[in-house]
Amino acid sequence: xxxxxxxxxxxxxxxxxxxxxxxxxxxxxxxxxxxxxxxxxxxxxxxxxxxxxxxxxxxxxxxxxxxxxxxxxxxxxxxxxxxxxxxxxxxxxxxxxxxxxxxxxxxxxxxxxxxxxxxxxxxxxxxxxxxxxxxxxxxxxxxxxxxxxxxxxxxxxxxxxxxxxxxxxxxxxxxxxx
Numbered sequence: 001x002x003x004x005x006x007x008x009x010x011x012x013x014x015x016x017x018x019x020x021x022x023x024x025x026x027x028x029x030x031x032x033x034x035x036x037x038x039x040x041x042x043x044x045x046x047x048x049x050x051x052x053x054x055x056x057x058x059x060x061x062x063x064x065x066x067x068x069x070x071x072x073x074x075x076x077x078x079x080x081x082x083x084x085x086x087x088x089x090x091x092x093x094x095x096x097x098x099x100x101x102x103x104x105x106x107x108x109x110x111x112x113x114x115x116x117x118x119x120x121x122x123x124x125x126x127x128x129x130x131x132x133x134x135x136x137x138x139x140x141x142x143x144x145x146x147x148x149x150x151x152x153x154x155x156x157x158x159x160x161x162x163x164x165x166x167x168x169x170x171x172x173x174x175x176x177x178x
Contacts, residue, residue, distance in 0.1 A: 005069035012060050020060075024053055027070070030139065031077050037122075037134050038081045052080045067148065074141065075149040078131075121171040125164060132160040133168065 003011075003022065011019035031052055036045040055076050063072055122130050135141045135149070143161055147154040 006065050009060060009063055009065070009069060020057065023056075023069075027073055028053070030070075031073065034074065034077055034134060034139060035081060037138075038131065039084055044084065048080050048084050049077075052077050055080065068145075071141065071145045071149060074135070074139070074145075078149050121168060124171055125167060129160055129164040129167065132157060133164050136161055136164075 003019070005023070005026075008019045008023045008026075012023065028049070032045060032049045035048050035052070036042060039045055039048060052073075056073060059076075063069070122133065125133060131150070132146060135146045136143070141149070143157045144154060146152070147157045150157070
């Protein structure tokens with residue numbers, strides 16, 4: 001039986017450790033991929049992801065279903081990534097080598113080439129643009145959800161999405177002719 005996020009959270013609040021394990025299994029790949037796309041080191045990504053889930057465990061009693069669990073979780077992930085940069089005195093974002101944004105019908109070779117191109121393109125965006133691209137276009141969060149997660153005004157997020165979309169289109173066109 002497939003449990004909803006809210007059902008799992010309710011079970012966790014009632015002390016069911018198996019429910020926490022199910023929730024971690026459900027979200028770990030997405031959260032890790034997000035963290036890896038934001039920070040530079042794979043090992044540090046594992047550490048930050050672990051820290052995110054520890055924070056979820058510590059704060060789960062405070063979670064209220066006023067917003068989706070995924071949005072709440074990615075808010076924590078965003079904050080932990082920003083903490084990582086503050087601690088490491090770094091404002092660099094990682095240039096990723098794999099982004100799973102392709103249909104399963106796309107041939108494997110094309111996916112690799114597209115991933116390399118996307119890696120190069122993302123590396124040319126500013127950190128705020130890169131983050132909004134990752135959250136909006138890859139993880140499919142709405143502008144309103146991103147605004148809430150990052151504590152950035154909604155008009156700013158909408159502007160970043162529009163500017164990033166335009167910039168991505170330009171960069172992908174440039175790459176096509178190289």
